[in-house]
Amino acid sequence: MASIVNLVHEAENEYGSIAKAPINCKQFVKVRSILKFKDPKIEQVDVIRILGFIERGYVATEIASICRVSLSTVQKVARQNDLKFHQIYRYEYKSNDGKHYLSASRKAMLNRFPSYLIKKTFIRYKDVQPGTFYYEKGKWNWK
Incomplete structure (x- = not known):
């Protein structure tokens, strides 16, 4: 029981309070494995x-944190509904x-594109404008 208390204290130190900790933080995962909880x-x-x-x-980890469910639950729902997750570009x-969005490594892109034309960004699929190319899962797509 002392190890569970220590894990709770770790989560409090890391996130400020238990209420602010995501459901899939490493401390909560360990607590659930100790107590042998199953996903509701x-x-x-x-x-x-x-x-x-x-x-x-x-992405799946963001959804799990926002909805306060486990990562496996999010992946299970996506699999049951034949949906795929998009990447963060x-x-x-x-x-x-126009603009093209990629999630590949910078070194791999330098082989294809001049370095002065590549800019670091952080954009989700939902923010990619219509009429834009994006590179995902090994191929170019048009939104």
Whole structure:
């Protein structure tokens, strides 16, 4: 029981309070494994919220934190509804035909594009403007 208390104190120190800690923080995961908790039954309201966040382009870890459910629950809902998660694009490349968003490593992009045209960014799929190219899962797509 002392180890659970220590994990709670760690979570409080890291996040300021337990209420601010995400449901999937490493301390809570350890506590649930010690107590042998299982994920609660997924409520229909949670499913609708999770699907909404997936459609808007959030990544799985963000959805789990916002909805206060486990990461495996979010992945399970996505799998049951045949939905795929989009990536977070970390690089922007400007050319004559517009902006392109990529999540590949900078070194890999330097082989394809001039370095002075690549800019660091942090953009989710939901923020990519229509009529823009984005590189995801090994191929170029047009939004």
